[in-house]
Amino acid sequence: xxxxxxxxxxxxxxxxxxxxxxxxxxxxxxxxxxxxxxxxxxxxxxxxxxxxxxxxxxxxxxxxxxxxxxxxxxxxxxxxxxxxxxxxxxxxxxxxxxxxxxxxxxxxxxxxxxxxxxxxxxxxxxxxxxxxxxxxxxxx
Numbered sequence: 001x002x003x004x005x006x007x008x009x010x011x012x013x014x015x016x017x018x019x020x021x022x023x024x025x026x027x028x029x030x031x032x033x034x035x036x037x038x039x040x041x042x043x044x045x046x047x048x049x050x051x052x053x054x055x056x057x058x059x060x061x062x063x064x065x066x067x068x069x070x071x072x073x074x075x076x077x078x079x080x081x082x083x084x085x086x087x088x089x090x091x092x093x094x095x096x097x098x099x100x101x102x103x104x105x106x107x108x109x110x111x112x113x114x115x116x117x118x119x120x121x122x123x124x125x126x127x128x129x130x131x132x133x134x135x136x137x138x139x140x
Contacts, residue, residue, distance in 0.1 A: 002136050009129045012126070014121050014126070015063075016060040016118045018054055027135055030107060033137040034105075034138050037102070043130045045093055047126055048093040048095075049099060050120055051115050052115065107140070
């Protein structure tokens with residue numbers, strides 16, 4: 001079975017936002033799969049996706065702090081037409097990546113106990129973000 005959906009995530013403030021539920025709600029066919037893969041791809045250059053701890057909200061704050069330290073807005077960037085947060089957002093998105101892939105086992109994502117899928121919004125006002133979700137697998 002192959003399924004593909006494109007969904008719009010609502011605009012989110014700068015930071016790291018758990019989107020696991022939004023993703024799984026968009027593809028209820030996961031429940032029919034015995035074994036498979038879910039691939040999620042973000043169609044933007046200033047936001048990214050990652051998988052990490054979903055329990056402690058402090059992790060989200062620390063992610064933002066670490067990324068801002070690693071990629072400061074105060075560097076002498078050349079690409080500045082879209083504001084001071086744009087080029088650092090591109091760098092952060094390239095560092096973190098545009099996609100995640102998760103195994104599907106017995107109708108569920110095979111995420112670890114404390115794992116969740118994050119939208120990493122690197123712009124102050126990034127707007128709505130589009131993701132393409134692709135499922136591939138065998139049904140029961």
